[in-house]
Amino acid sequence: ELKVEQNPLFLSMQEGKNYTIYCNYSTTSDRLYWYRQDPGKSLESLFVLLSNGAVKQEGRLMASLDTKARLSTLHITAAVHDLSATYFCAVVGAGGTSYGKLTFGQGTILTVHP
């Protein structure tokens, strides 16, 4: 059974600081997603990581994937208040019958303070 764990679950940051959210998963995966969710809203796709060593960056966020360690990281650089949200990683299991089914981590609630 595929399990996905994120840490930390709660992250309070000061503006301008850097931090990393970690996502571990338990079995071989075809791909890994990072989503952002604002309160009361739907999920917004941030990154899709497809292969070992993949790195993607958008603004102050950078995501990477190490399939051998079954670990993805979401690095936040010089945090700003607008990044306050809940961040989820999600994994699709390997194999042709995965049908794109996502298994989610618990989510990391990020709050950025002045």
Next chain:
Amino acid sequence: DAGITQSPRHKVTETGTPVTLRCHQTENHRYMYWYRQDPGHGLRLIHYSYGVKDTDKGEVSDGYSVSRSKTEDFLLTLESATSSQTSVYFCAISSGSYEQYFGPGTRLTVT
């Protein structure tokens, strides 16, 4: 934004009543999914569809059924709602490529 709508957006119902949630897409995507979101659990897959009339169970399917009679609509039914089914329900769609897009969500309260 991907063309996904969910209806209703909010619903309050009583224990034991049947409830049907609708997901409608305008993207002609093959795959559709129903997830529920509860605090501390992230999102969990209820049921999914890989084509018209082709559906299967997800991680938390007990108490739920689905139907997909045409490409654009995926219905989630709670045959007899219970308080444990109070949640936010999200529909998602995928063409089979890498992106999976989520609908706006339905907040269901079972009293």
